[in-house]
Amino acid sequence: MNQQIQEEACDWFVRMRDAQGGTGGAADAAAQSALLSWLRRSPDHVAAYLDVAAIWREAAHVDVDAHLDMATRLAAARNDDDITELRPLASHLVSARSTGRAYGRLAIAATVLLALGAAWFLVPAQWTAPRYATQLGELRSIKLDDGSTIELNSSSRIRVAYTERERRIELLEGQALFRAAKDPGRPFIVDAGASVRAVGTVFDVYRRSKDAVVTVVEGSVAILPPDAAGGGEGATLLTAGKQAIVERSAPIQPKPVNVSAATAWTQRQLMFEFTPLAEVVGEFNRYNARKLQVEGEALRAFKVSAIFVSTDPAVLVKFLRELPAVEVVETDASILIRSGND
Secondary structure (H helix, E strand, C coil): CCHHHHHHHHHHHHHHHHHHHHHCCCCCHHHHHHHHHHHHCCHHHHHHHHHHHHHHHHHHCCCCHHHCCHHHHHHHHHHCHHHHHHHHHHHHHHHHHHHCHHHHHHHHHHHHHHCCCCCCCCCCHHHCCCEEECCCCCCEEEECCCCCEEEECCCCEEEEEECCCCEEEEEEEEEEEEECCCCCCCCEEEEECEEEEECCCEEEEEECCCCEEEEEEECEEEEECCCCCCCCCCCEEEECCEEEEECCCCCCCCEECCHHHHCHHHHCEEEEEEEEHHHHHHHHCCCCCCEEEECCHHHHCCEEEEEEECCCCHHHHHHHHCCCCEEEEECCCEEEEEECCC
């Protein structure tokens, strides 16, 4: 199972457990709905939540079997159309009854899941911002409650915070392609140092160490730089087919861009047009554990125009080996590219 899914399950369980213990704030129907939506998104989410609940039961040494009316709860799981995803789980719990300890492990998990819709679940508002992340070389597609989707690139992290007035996504690290569903009453905002505001738009945001790169595929966005005042003053409009690099205390200068190249990563491809080798190597290193290194300023500035598979630097290495006066030294940990004249 994806490690990120397990982490998300732990996060959700801790929130719910603490809230049930009386430390939560006022009941939040939107938060309960968000958790249910997360569970329904994949059978893996349900399985991960069950695992977390079972582990908690053992660690806390809580005996819940004596006061669980499993027959009633399983009947509800079978018949309640609002939790149809739990029907296979119900039959699984029945078959586990005879296994004793396994039944006890799943019983507490079933109690937690079946009680999600209960009014006594109290969820603090600050805990209702789901986080998503990808590992090295992993791509992930996320569908949000409003119909918007996010394609998350390798080694990236986001936090989602929806309210009645706005849809806000914080890009904590890495890159994502956003397809914002139309909702004029709730702007779609991505924070990546700068603030990128849209309504119904497709755009890409790449957060780097010192700046952010914004590329618009469809529609338009308004970019508010990091040091701009609130209220939209100083915003720059970026339209389809344009890209802008946003950094603190520097003017935003939109420029035409090859959108296919900028978003090729969603197809596990890297497209380069007269790109310095140093940048090419940097992109490959975002997807691969064995890092590429380039020595020599002339070689770092060497221009590359080609299409590669992001997770397979072998083609790039083969291409470089065929260049005159270029030496490639491979080890288990890295691939060194240097001038053969050195």
